[in-house]
Amino acid sequence: MLRRALAGDIVAALVLASGAAVILQQxxxxxxxxxxxxxxVVFPRMVAAIMLAVAALLVGLKLPAPDxxxxxxxxxxxxxxxxxxxxALAAGLDTIGxxxxxxxxxxxxxxxxxxxxxxxxxxxxxxPIVIWLAFATALKVPLPWxxxxxxxxx
Amino acid sequence: MRITRRxxxxxxxxxxxxxxxxxxxxxxxxxxxxTLVVPWAAGGGTDALGRTLAKxxxxxxGANVAVVNRPGGTxxxxxxxxxxxxxxxxxxxxxTFHLSSYRLTGLSQLSYREFEPIMLLNRSxxxxxxxxxxxxxxxxxxxxxxxxxxxxxxxxTSGAGAVPHLSAALLAKQLGLKFTFVPFDGGAPxxxxxxxxxxxxxxxxxxxxxxxxKAKQLRFLALNSAERHPTFPDVPTxxxxxxxxxxxxxxxxxxxxxxxxxxxVIKTLTEGFRKMSEDADYKRLMxxxxxxRANAEGEKFTAFLEDIEKALxxxxxxxGLLKKI
Amino acid sequence: xxxxxxxxxxxASIFSVKIFPFLLIGSILGIVVGAIPGLTATMAIAxxxxxxxxxxxxxxxxxxxxxxxxxxxxxxxxxxxxxxxGTPAAAATLLDGYPMAQKGEAGxxxxxxxxxxxIGGLFSALALxxxxxxxxxxxxxxxxxxxxxxxxxxxxxxxxxxxKSLLRGFAAVLLGLSIGMIGVDPIGGFPxxxxxxxxxxxxxxxxxxxxxxxxxxxxFRQIEQMSILPPKPPAVxxxxxxxxxxxxxxxxxxxxxxxxxxxxxxxxxxxxxxxxLSYAETKRRDKDPSRFGKGAPEGVAAAQSAENGSTxxxxxxxxxxxxxxxxATAVLMGALTIHNLQPxxxxxxxxxxxxxxxxxxxxxxxxxxxxxxxxxxxxFARIVQIDRRILAPLVCLLSLVGAYAIDNNPxxxxxxxxxxxxxxxxxxxxxxxxxxxxxxxxxxxxESNLRRALIMxxxxxxxxxxxxxxxxxxxxxxxxxxxxxxxSRRERREAAA
Numbered sequence: 001m002l003r004r005a006l007a008g009d010i011v012a013a014l015v016l017a018s019g020a021a022v023i024l025q026q027x028x029x030x031x032x033x034x035x036x037x038x039x040x041v042v043f044p045r046m047v048a049a050i051m052l053a054v055a056a057l058l059v060g061l062k063l064p065a066p067d068x069x070x071x072x073x074x075x076x077x078x079x080x081x082x083x084x085x086x087x088a089l090a091a092g093l094d095t096i097g098x099x100x101x102x103x104x105x106x107x108x109x110x111x112x113x114x115x116x117x118x119x120x121x122x123x124x125x126x127x128p129i130v131i132w133l134a135f136a137t138a139l140k141v142p143l144p145w146x147x148x149x150x151x152x153x154x
Numbered sequence: 155m156r157i158t159r160r161x162x163x164x165x166x167x168x169x170x171x172x173x174x175x176x177x178x179x180x181x182x183x184x185x186x187x188x189t190l191v192v193p194w195a196a197g198g199g200t201d202a203l204g205r206t207l208a209k210x211x212x213x214x215x216g217a218n219v220a221v222v223n224r225p226g227g228t229x230x231x232x233x234x235x236x237x238x239x240x241x242x243x244x245x246x247x248x249x250t251f252h253l254s255s256y257r258l259t260g261l262s263q264l265s266y267r268e269f270e271p272i273m274l275l276n277r278s279x280x281x282x283x284x285x286x287x288x289x290x291x292x293x294x295x296x297x298x299x300x301x302x303x304x305x306x307x308x309x310x311t312s313g314a315g316a317v318p319h320l321s322a323a324l325l326a327k328q329l330g331l332k333f334t335f336v337p338f339d340g341g342a343p344x345x346x347x348x349x350x351x352x353x354x355x356x357x358x359x360x361x362x363x364x365x366x367x368k369a370k371q372l373r374f375l376a377l378n379s380a381e382r383h384p385t386f387p388d389v390p391t392x393x394x395x396x397x398x399x400x401x402x403x404x405x406x407x408x409x410x411x412x413x414x415x416x417x418x419v420i421k422t423l424t425e426g427f428r429k430m431s432e433d434a435d436y437k438r439l440m441x442x443x444x445x446x447r448a449n450a451e452g453e454k455f456t457a458f459l460e461d462i463e464k465a466l467x468x469x470x471x472x473x474g475l476l477k478k479i
Numbered sequence: 480x481x482x483x484x485x486x487x488x489x490x491a492s493i494f495s496v497k498i499f500p501f502l503l504i505g506s507i508l509g510i511v512v513g514a515i516p517g518l519t520a521t522m523a524i525a526x527x528x529x530x531x532x533x534x535x536x537x538x539x540x541x542x543x544x545x546x547x548x549x550x551x552x553x554x555x556x557x558x559x560x561x562x563x564x565g566t567p568a569a570a571a572t573l574l575d576g577y578p579m580a581q582k583g584e585a586g587x588x589x590x591x592x593x594x595x596x597x598i599g600g601l602f603s604a605l606a607l608x609x610x611x612x613x614x615x616x617x618x619x620x621x622x623x624x625x626x627x628x629x630x631x632x633x634x635x636x637x638x639x640x641x642x643k644s645l646l647r648g649f650a651a652v653l654l655g656l657s658i659g660m661i662g663v664d665p666i667g668g669f670p671x672x673x674x675x676x677x678x679x680x681x682x683x684x685x686x687x688x689x690x691x692x693x694x695x696x697x698x699f700r701q702i703e704q705m706s707i708l709p710p711k712p713p714a715v716x717x718x719x720x721x722x723x724x725x726x727x728x729x730x731x732x733x734x735x736x737x738x739x740x741x742x743x744x745x746x747x748x749x750x751x752x753x754x755x756l757s758y759a760e761t762k763r764r765d766k767d768p769s770r771f772g773k774g775a776p777e778g779v780a781a782a783q784s785a786e787n788g789s790t791x792x793x794x795x796x797x798x799x800x801x802x803x804x805x806x807a808t809a810v811l812m813g814a815l816t817i818h819n820l821q822p823x824x825x826x827x828x829x830x831x832x833x834x835x836x837x838x839x840x841x842x843x844x845x846x847x848x849x850x851x852x853x854x855x856x857x858x859f860a861r862i863v864q865i866d867r868r869i870l871a872p873l874v875c876l877l878s879l880v881g882a883y884a885i886d887n888n889p890x891x892x893x894x895x896x897x898x899x900x901x902x903x904x905x906x907x908x909x910x911x912x913x914x915x916x917x918x919x920x921x922x923x924x925x926e927s928n929l930r931r932a933l934i935m936x937x938x939x940x941x942x943x944x945x946x947x948x949x950x951x952x953x954x955x956x957x958x959x960x961x962x963x964x965x966x967s968r969r970e971r972r973e974a975a976a
Contacts, residue, residue, distance in 0.1 A: 008908025012650050019657045026672055030664070031260070031477055040664050043926040044671075047660070051653045054646065063644050064971065066909025071704040079703040082875075083900060086695075089879060090892045102876055109872030113702045123869050131880055139518065140526075141884045195809060196525040202816040209532060223525070228668045231681060261668060308935060314667055336623075336934050337666055339927070342802040343746060349800070350619035352935060365801060365823030442819060475667070 009063060013055035020051035081112045097146015102128030183243055183419050184217040191239075191247045193232025195225040198340075199361070199443065200407060203275070204248045206439045207430050214433070215426030219246070228252055230262045237268040241412040243419035246272070246427075249410045251317055254462050258470050259315055260477030265463070269410035271455040272424050275431060276440065277448045278405040279379035280321040281360035281389070283372045285348055293375040293395035296355065297329060304332035310344035310353040311337050317405040318357040320469040321378045324401055325392070327472050335473075348372070359405050360386065361444040378402060385444040401465050406448070408455060424451055481609050485831055489839030493541060501538045502840070505545030506847040510855075512546070513553025516563045516690055517881025520550025521807040528814050536818040537833065541840035543814055547807050548790055548841065549848035551750050552596035555783050556852075559588045560862045561874045563694035563881075567686060568750030568786045570916055571758040573693060574640075575771060575778030582774050583713030585860035590720045591776050592783045593852035595732070598725075599784035600845035602736040603743065603791025607798075608838040611827070614792075615799035618744040623931035624942050628952035629745060630925035633752050635956040636759040637914045639963030647910045655918025656925075658683060665927040678890040685919055687882040691895040692912045695878045696902025701871040703903075712863050719853065720776070728780050731761050735785035742785075743792015747924050749805030750786040750793070755917050757785030763959060768966070791841065798822050798834065 027041040027048075071078075089105045096104075103124050110120035135141040188211070192204045204221050211219035224232035229252045236247030249269065256262040282293065290296040300307045311319040314337040326333050336353050338344035341362035348356040349371060356363065356372065360383055366372040367386060376395040377383055380402060392399055409427055411420065430436065431447070440447050450458050470476040492498060508527075512518040524543050531539025554569030559576035572592060579588035606614065621629075638648040661672045662682030673679045701708060735757040742753035761781035762771040771778050793804030794811070801823040803809035812822055820826060820833065827834050862870075882895035902912050932949075936942025943949050 008904075008910075009647075011904075012647075012908060012910065016650060016653060019654075023657065023660065023672070030671060031475075031667065031669055040667050040669075040930075043929055044660055047653065047656050051657065054650050054653055057646055058650060061646065063646060063909075066907070071707060074706055075703040078705065079699060079903070082699055082702045086875065086879070086896050086899070090889075090896050093879075093883065093892060094889050098880065102880070106872045106876050109702065109875055110868060113705050113868040113871055115866065115868035115872075119866065119869060123873065127873050127876060131877065134515070135518075135880065135884055139512070141518070142887050143880065143883065144889070195806075196528070196813050198809070198813065199816075201813050205528070205813075205817050221529075228663070259668070261670070305937065308937075334934055334937060336931050338931070339665075339747075342800070346619065346746065346796070346800055346802050347622050350622055352622035365821055365825045369824040369828070371824065439817075439819060442821065443816070477669075 008066070009058045013058040016051040016055040016058070020048040020055070023048040023051075078112055082109060085109060085112065094144050095147050097149050098143045099128045099132055100146065100148075101144075102131065183422050184215065186244065187218045187220050188215070188243070188423075189245050190219050190221050191232050191236050191245060192221055192223050193225065193229040193236075193248070193250065194223070196223045199445075200248060200250055202439070202443070203407060203445070206436050207275070207427075207433075209435060210433050211426070211430055214429035215422070219430075228261065230256060230264060234262065234264055236410070237264060237412055239412050241270075241414035241416075243411060243415050243423055245412065246423065247410050248275075248407065250407050251405045251462075254406075254459060254466055255315060255470065258463070258466055258477075259475050266410070266456065266459040268413055270413055270415050270420055271452060271459065272409040272411060272420065273427060273431070273452070274406060274408040274448045274450040274455045274458055276407045276445045278317075278359040278361060278445060279377050279383065280318040280357060280403070280405070281363050281377055281386075282322070282375045282392075283348070283356040283358075283363050283367075284354065284375060285351060286371050286373050288354070288373065290355075290375065291373075293390075293392070293397060296375060297331065297397065300331045300333065301329075305334055307331075307355060308334045308336055308353045309355045309357050310347045311335055312341040312344050312358045312362070313337050313339065315470065315473070315475045317403050318359060320466070320473060321399075321403050322357045323473045324399060324403070324469055325378075325397065328400060329397065345372070360389075364444045379404075383444070383446065385441070401469065403462070403465060403469060406458070406462070420452075481611075482831060482835065485835035486608065486839055488832065489835040489837075490843070492537065492836055493839050493843050497535065498538045498541055501534070501542040502545050502843060502847060505542035506549045506844060506851055509546035509549030510553040510556075510848060510851060513550035513569075514556045514565045514859075515881070516557055516565055516694065516877060517686065517884040519554075519566045519686070519807075520547050521810055523550060524807060524810045524814070528810070528817065531814060531818070536820065537836050537840075539818065540811075540814065540837060541844070543811055544837070544840045545844040545847060547811065548600055548787065548844040549851070550807075551786055551790055552593070552600070552783070552848050552852065555592040555596065555779075555786070556589060556859055559585060559592060559779070560859060561694065561870070561877075562697045563874065563878060564689060566750075567689060567916075567920070568754055569782075570689060570693060570751060570913060571754035571782035572779055572786070574758060574782070574913065575773075575775045576782075577697075578772065578774035579776065579779065580860075580863045581712045584774065585712070585863045586856055587720060587776070588779055589856040589859055590853065591725075591779050593849055593856065594720060594725055595735075595780040595783040596787040596852075597845055597849035598732050599736055599739055599786065599788030600790055600848075601842065602732075602784075603740055603788045604838065604841040604845055605791075606740055607791035607795050607841065608835075611795060611799055611834075614740075614744055614795050618746075618796050618800065620948060621745055623928040623935055624946050624949040625952065626745060626747065627925055627928040627932050628943065628949040628956070629742070629748065630921040630928070632952045632956040632959075633748075633756055633921055634914070634918060634925075635960045636763075637755050637917045639763065639960065639967075640755075640759050640911055640913055644909065645960075645964055645967055647908075648914050651905070651910050651912065651914035652918045655915035656922040658688070658915070659919045659922030660926075665923045666930055678888075682923075683894055683919075684882075684885060684888070684891045686885050687891040687894040688898045688919060689916050690878045690882055691898025692902040692905075692915060695875060695895055695899030696906060696912070698871045698874040698878065699899055699903045700906060701867055705868060705871075708867060710866055710868070719856075724776070728777060731757075731777055731781050732784050734760060735781050736788045739785040739788020739790075740792040743789035743804055744795050745792075746796055746802045746804055748921070749807075750789045751920055752917065753785040753789040754782040755913065757788075758782045760959075763962065769970075787845070794837075794841065798826060798837070799824065 107124035208219035239245035341358040374389040512523040554566030555572040557565035558569040558573035562577040
């Protein structure tokens with residue numbers, strides 16, 4: 001448990017340190033405007049320096065672990081699938097459109113979450129249609145209809 | 155941070171543009187709604203101008219003009235989207251002064267060359283102001299003080315590289331003064347800083363000071379213009395105040411369509427928008443906002459844009475913002 | 480200047496047949512868009528401006544004010560039910576509102592949120608009505624050094640929110656600050672840290688980031704832990720909070736209202752900052768801060784009352800000085816301008832009738848959404864009774880669609896997804912996500928005002944010592960940080976013992 005907490009803090013420290021490195025490196029390319037509101041690199045470099053300090057403390061202080069989670073291997077499988085399916089929706093939303101894409105997405109996620117098909121199907125069908133009616137029809141917020149839909153004659 | 159908002163109705167118009175793409179135009183232009191892209195946030199002066207202009211469009215051009223706000227990237231995103239739109243006349247951009255400076259400040263390649271200019275709508279002169287209880291009664295008082303105390307006079311401007319900032323920098327250069335510039339995110343916060351006594355002088359588009367001029371909370375020292383302003387008749391021009399400037403920079407707003415729009419469509423648009431800009435409601439709003447109207451169409455607008463770009467280059471170099479790409 | 484007779488006349492006109500229906504429509508619409516993630520009051524106001532052209536100016540303005548007030552309030556409903564802030568301002572509400580709903584107290588949480596929003600909103604509307612000119616002079620005392628100090632104060636207070644580890648909170652703040660730097664330099668306007676991606680040339684869409692961090696990450700967590708979570712929270716109990724309970728929180732309300740007002744009149748920061756500030760201070764001053772984050776009604780009360788407490792404050796500089804307090808009031812200002820009403824000192828002198836109608840409209844709008852919200856609370860609360868295996872995927876879809884809807888931009892769907900993953904990782908590692916959100920909001924403001932303050936001081940940081948308000952805020956920030964540090968040390972020692 002302690003090992004995992006430390007792993008989280010080390011990842012965070014790495015993120016902060018590399019973020020700081022990027023800011024410090026990039027700031028050398030910024031135009032130091034002569035007469036305009038001070039030097040634009042001061043604040044970002046200040047933040048970057050603090051980021052480095054906090055990164056060092058995160059590794060050095062060995063903070064107590066956060067609350068453990070007990071979902072285990074089963075949970076890991078679920079979350080990996082959920083990420084995958086969500087990324088697929090983000091990639092395909094414009095092409096397949098919200099209504100069919102949303103149906104497949106909700107159905108897949110509900111199955112991953114362990115809902116029986118009988119319970120999941122009605123919600124998976126209704127949700128994208130309700131969202132479409134609320135956003136696109138009633139409130140006139142455009143949502144992706146999908147490039148496939150016209151090909152299907154819709 | 156970017157909190158965006160959008161005109162739903164206008165988006166619908168945009169969607170319908172996409173839906174019926176590919177149709178022939180010119181003959182029956184316009185046969186559907188026209189979209190006017192405002193590259194600044196809803197609620198600003200440019201937005202108000204665009205919306206009032208578009209309000210009575212139907213009776214003058216035969217189609218509704220829907221306003222879409224596309225703010226972001228100091229106007230680049232909105233103007234870029236116009237430059238890249240289908241050149242069929244259904245997308246019109248409300249372009250602003252920043253279009254003259256993008257290429258010079260290195261913000262974007264975008265310039266008037268990517269557009270077919272339709273017309274200039276307004277030119278705003280810069281105002282030099284102080285708080286009503288300030289010891290400086292005239293431009294000369296202030297210049298004398300600044301001469302004796304270089305760098306001590308702080309100047310609030312509506313933004314780095316905007317016309318007021320550049321005008322004040324040109325003045326400083328010509329007179330050998332040193333001002334300390336404090337750039338804000340627009341005229342309103344700059345004005346508030348001067349009203350609160352945190353900064354000495356306010357240099358913004360003159361219309362930004364209207365309410366506070368009327369309420370006698372701010373005092374004009376001079377107007378950076380060749381002639382007096384009808385709304386501020388008692389304010390001397392910068393030359394009358396004793397400091398004739400070699401270069402007069404003016405803020406501007408105008409209309410443009412993407413390069414390659416057919417000439418007869420441009421002609422229809424020009425005639426339609428000319429009538430819209432002569433509408434009583436629009437003229438009243440412009441007068442009440444103290445925005446001097448301007449009319450330069452087509453070629454004359456292009457010539458104006460060429461001139462301003464030439465004048466801008468040395469001014470930007472002077473304030474250290476010139477970064478040509 | 481305040482004039483009771485004009486205010487009465489204002490109320491009379493608001494409750495006339497010609498205007499009242501628009502107040503009602505505005506309130507309902509505000510609740511709807513406020514509660515739906517991705518749609519904000521700001522958007523709804525911008526959407527409706529063209530419709531107000533055909534109306535009498537005051538009818539249109541009252542409708543927009545009602546959308547503003549109820550939209551800010553209703554963001555809290557989605558926060559409580561599905562941990563999705565309906566509007567950015569509602570992010571602080573979910574910290575205790577969502578745990579309350581998970582304990583079966585969704586109805587009670589919504590009830591408290593509604594009444595607290597009403598109290599905060601009424602207070603700020605009355606303050607605006609009675610003291611507008613006086614408060615305008617207070618607003619003028621604030622400038623760049625004070626804005627910077629306020630941002631530092633806000634961040635230092637939020638850092639301690641998670642309570643368990645100040646350092647992890649600090650790391651979250653820094654992550655937010657560096658995300659806020661992506662896009663353009665806030666003063667020079669040159670592009671920075673976008674690595675050539677046009678999609679982020681204006682920075683990340685903040686609402687998309689927020690939906691990912693709060694809403695999607697929690698749905699992911701539930702899906703991960705589905706096997707060990709109960710299928711649904713216990714059934715809904717009482718909806719109306721008891722009067723004694725509300726009265727017992729008077730101290731919290733007083734503090735929240737003051738925070739809301741002060742943050743509100745500061746241009747550039749609004750409800751999203753005041754709600755976090757008030758929440759964090761309420762937690763810090765509580766006898767048992769560890770109750771917070773686990774469903775303490777006081778947390779919901781503090782967040783919601785400060786949120787709506789800033790609405791009047793945000794309107795004030797817009798009406799009196801012509802400087803909008805936040806994005807929504809900026810759009811409102813545009814609406815006034817288009818109706819040929821220029822906000823500024825002359826508005827009060829030339830059109831006192833109209834300014835009093837605006838005051839009356841704002842007061843009425845705050846009463847209106849309380850009535851509507853309490854009527855709907857039981858209905859809204861049913862949502863949490865849906866089986867978790869069904870609800871969590873629906874929340875995922877709504878989050879992604881909401882992100883798309885903000886700007887009609889598929890890229891924002893990716894932003895929400897990536898920040899959903901980041902939020903999930905942060906939660907696992909014990910890092911709080913709220914400081915990230917607040918730092919993204921406050922970062923650019925902090926940077927530009929630090930630079931402005933230094934120029935105003937002719938390059939010397941001594942300006943912060945010479946200005947009492949700025950010095951006071953910075954001192955309070957340091958003290959509150961120190962207090963949190965000491966408490967977390969003590970707690971750790973006790974835990975070890």
